[in-house]
Amino acid sequence: xxxxxxxxxxIQLRDLAKAYQTGEVEVxxxxxxxxxxxxxEFVAVMGASGSGKSTLMNIVGCLDQPTxxxxxxxxxxxAALDRKQLAILRNKKLGFVFQSFxxxxxxxxLENVELPMFYxxxxxxxxxxxxxxxxxxxxxxxxxxxxxxxxxxxxxxxQRIAVARALVxxxxxxxxxxxxxxxxxxxxxxxxxxxxxxxxxxxTIIMVTHELDIAAYCKRIVVMRDGxxxxxxxxxxxxxxxxxxxxxxxxxxxxxxx
Amino acid sequence: xxxxxxxxxxxxxxxLTALGIIIGVASVVAMVAVGNxxxxxxEAQVSALGQNLLSIFAGSRRSGGVNSGLGSASSMTLADxxxxxxxxxxxxxxxxxxxxxxxxxxxxxxxSTTVAGEAPDYLKIRDWKLASGxxxxxxxxxxxxxxxxxxxxxxxxxxxxLNPVGQTVRVQGIPFVVIGLLESKGAxxxxxxxxxxxxxxxxxxxxxxxxDKYLRSINVQIVSADRMDVAQQQITALLRQRxxxxxxxxxxxxxxxxxxxxxxxxxxxxxxxxxLGAISGxxxxxxxxxxxxxxxVSVTERTREIGIRIAVGAQPGDIRLQFLIEAxxxxxxGGIIGVLFGVGASRLVxxxxxxxxxxxxxxxxxxxxxxxxxxxxxxxYPARKAAxxxxxxxxxxx
Numbered sequence: 089x090x091x092x093x094x095x096x097x098x099i100q101l102r103d104l105a106k107a108y109q110t111g112e113v114e115v116x117x118x119x120x121x122x123x124x125x126x127x128x129e130f131v132a133v134m135g136a137s138g139s140g141k142s143t144l145m146n147i148v149g150c151l152d153q154p155t156x157x158x159x160x161x162x163x164x165x166x167a168a169l170d171r172k173q174l175a176i177l178r179n180k181k182l183g184f185v186f187q188s189f190x191x192x193x194x195x196x197x198l199e200n201v202e203l204p205m206f207y208x209x210x211x212x213x214x215x216x217x218x219x220x221x222x223x224x225x226x227x228x229x230x231x232x233x234x235x236x237x238x239x240x241x242x243x244x245x246x247q248r249i250a251v252a253r254a255l256v257x258x259x260x261x262x263x264x265x266x267x268x269x270x271x272x273x274x275x276x277x278x279x280x281x282x283x284x285x286x287x288x289x290x291x292t293i294i295m296v297t298h299e300l301d302i303a304a305y306c307k308r309i310v311v312m313r314d315g316x317x318x319x320x321x322x323x324x325x326x327x328x329x330x331x332x333x334x335x336x337x338x339x340x341x342x343x344x345x346x
Numbered sequence: 347x348x349x350x351x352x353x354x355x356x357x358x359x360x361x362l363t364a365l366g367i368i369i370g371v372a373s374v375v376a377m378v379a380v381g382n383x384x385x386x387x388x389e390a391q392v393s394a395l396g397q398n399l400l401s402i403f404a405g406s407r408r409s410g411g412v413n414s415g416l417g418s419a420s421s422m423t424l425a426d427x428x429x430x431x432x433x434x435x436x437x438x439x440x441x442x443x444x445x446x447x448x449x450x451x452x453x454x455x456x457x458s459t460t461v462a463g464e465a466p467d468y469l470k471i472r473d474w475k476l477a478s479g480x481x482x483x484x485x486x487x488x489x490x491x492x493x494x495x496x497x498x499x500x501x502x503x504x505x506x507x508l509n510p511v512g513q514t515v516r517v518q519g520i521p522f523v524v525i526g527l528l529e530s531k532g533a534x535x536x537x538x539x540x541x542x543x544x545x546x547x548x549x550x551x552x553x554x555x556x557x558d559k560y561l562r563s564i565n566v567q568i569v570s571a572d573r574m575d576v577a578q579q580q581i582t583a584l585l586r587q588r589x590x591x592x593x594x595x596x597x598x599x600x601x602x603x604x605x606x607x608x609x610x611x612x613x614x615x616x617x618x619x620x621x622l623g624a625i626s627g628x629x630x631x632x633x634x635x636x637x638x639x640x641x642x643v644s645v646t647e648r649t650r651e652i653g654i655r656i657a658v659g660a661q662p663g664d665i666r667l668q669f670l671i672e673a674x675x676x677x678x679x680g681g682i683i684g685v686l687f688g689v690g691a692s693r694l695v696x697x698x699x700x701x702x703x704x705x706x707x708x709x710x711x712x713x714x715x716x717x718x719x720x721x722x723x724x725x726x727y728p729a730r731k732a733a734x735x736x737x738x739x740x741x742x743x744x
Binding site for chain 1: 351355650651653654655656657658659660661662663664737738741
């Protein structure tokens with residue numbers, strides 16, 4: 089068995105289980121999931137609410153601990169880690185994008201993006217933090233909005249800040265939880281286009297969604313129900329956000345000329 | 347840095363929270379300053395009586411149920427004073443006193459004042475100086491000379507701005523030559539004006555003014571403070587023996603021990619200062635609880651922010667530190683402003699009440715230290731609560 093970090097899958101789940109104790113009743117949110125995700129993949133995890141996909145993502149995101157099975161992140165087992173060590177893992181290896189953006193209000197875009205570096209050990213010098221945050225904002229196309237507060241920006245722009253924040257510590261894996269859930273369809277295409285670009289540049293992305301047409305932008309689709317994986321297949325008819333946007337722009341232009 | 351930004355975002359709330367500490371610290375500083383000032387003033391008054399002073403008063407005379415007060419009994423004589431001078435060790439100076447209230451006339455004006463017969467050592471005993479002229483001598487005492495030392499208040503009443511030295515003042519018709527003017531000493535312990543008096547040789551007082559055969563009191567100065575108790579015992583034993591008091595009879599004199607009084611007074615004022623400080627301390631604790639209250643609200647309100655921070659990799663210690671720093675900053679800021687207010691209040695008291703409030707560095711440091719400790723103590727629980735939040739719940743919190 090290969091133990092070399094660089095060759096190992098980013099995510100290795102074996103018989104992963106999570107049970108909650110709700111009063112007398114034990115609720116099994118995830119009951120035995122085995123899954124491997126390789127570097128460079130772009131995976132959609134689909135399922136209805138209550139399917140266990142959010143619980144799975146929380147565990148993969150090191151925000152929660154499994155009650156059974158194994159989870160190796162980048163070859164490292166997380167079962168034995170405490171809160172502090174999990175925090176270090178999240179900081180170094182993971183980037184989060186949430187449905188509700190989860191930016192700090194009354195804090196500039198730049199400072200929001202700098203936030204993960206603030207908690208990095210060893211400490212990152214102020215100048216480096218600033219430079220890297222600016223680069224990340226540049227990458228998501230918000231280089232001209234660095235001094236804006238989230239409330240002054242559109243939903244799509246806010247989500248771009250969140251993406252920049254997720255990228256700024258050069259994580260192994262970006263976890264997106266319904267990233268287009270609060271966005272209109274046009275902005276959704278933009279954000280998915282951004283994810284596709286990032287994925288092409290080599291970043292591994294796992295995205296939770298319950299919308300099939302959003303999952304269609306991913307390379308691989310995992311379907312969950314009742315805490316189990318019931319489907320796992322390559323996405324043959326992949327949507328390309330860049331082309332769709334071009335088509336959309338053309339259609340708009342025609343409509344305006346007419 | 348994050349902590350400071352959070353405080354700046356909620357200026358009004360931060361200010362109100364710090365207000366509790368501000369009031370607490372200010373009142374500690376001001377109260378202790380006022381207490382210290384009171385203590386210093388009382389101690390100054392006690393020591394103004396003279397250094398290491400034992401005053402022996404004749405007992406009180408009772409006739410038909412009327413008590414005529416200390417010094418009225420006919421029990422102490424000049425021979426007693428001589429005996430004390432001869433037989434008690436550690437006597438530095440002694441002055442027999444025979445005083446009365448009499449009408450003084452000079453310059454066409456008259457004024458009722460205390461006329462006290464004293465010995466030349468009286469000024470040394472009372473730690474009193476002459477503004478001009480000189481004290482009468484032993485020779486003038488022996489000859490019962492008609493010379494007088496005049497208090498500043500009496501001089502002012504009789505002579506106005508005129509220099510009284512060399513003038514004549516008549517007491518009960520007897521002309522006295524004023525040979526000295528006392529420095530002003532202000533109000534004494536009982537509030538009576540010490541500057542309203544005329545000092546004459548005790549022999550002159552007894553022979554020519556009062557006609558008394560007995561003394562009202564004897565002032566004795568002891569060489570050092572630690573010998574005073576022994577001297578008091580010796581004097582008591584000596585006078586009891588001389589007055590032939592048997593063991594079953596009470597003293598027919600009273601000894602007033604200045605050191606004892608000073609000790610009692612300063613311990614009382616120390617207790618008062620402590621009490622004032624403690625009461626103010628309670629308001630500090632209340633202020634601390636205010637900080638804890640606001641920090642708890644703040645943690646709840648910022649649950650989502652905490653969740654975000656934890657998600658991007660803040661360790662529990664980072665979160666704890668952030669909230670702890672917020673609490674400490676609030677209380678230290680309150681402490682600084684409180685010290686300023688406290689010093690200001692002390693100054694105000696000093697001006698308004700014409701009273702010297704003493705702001706001590708130690709009370710400032712104490713108030714500072716206490717506000718820091720309050721910040722840590724009352725900030726710790728909310729900070730720990732914030733650090734213990736579950737990131738998943740925190741991120742979902744609305």
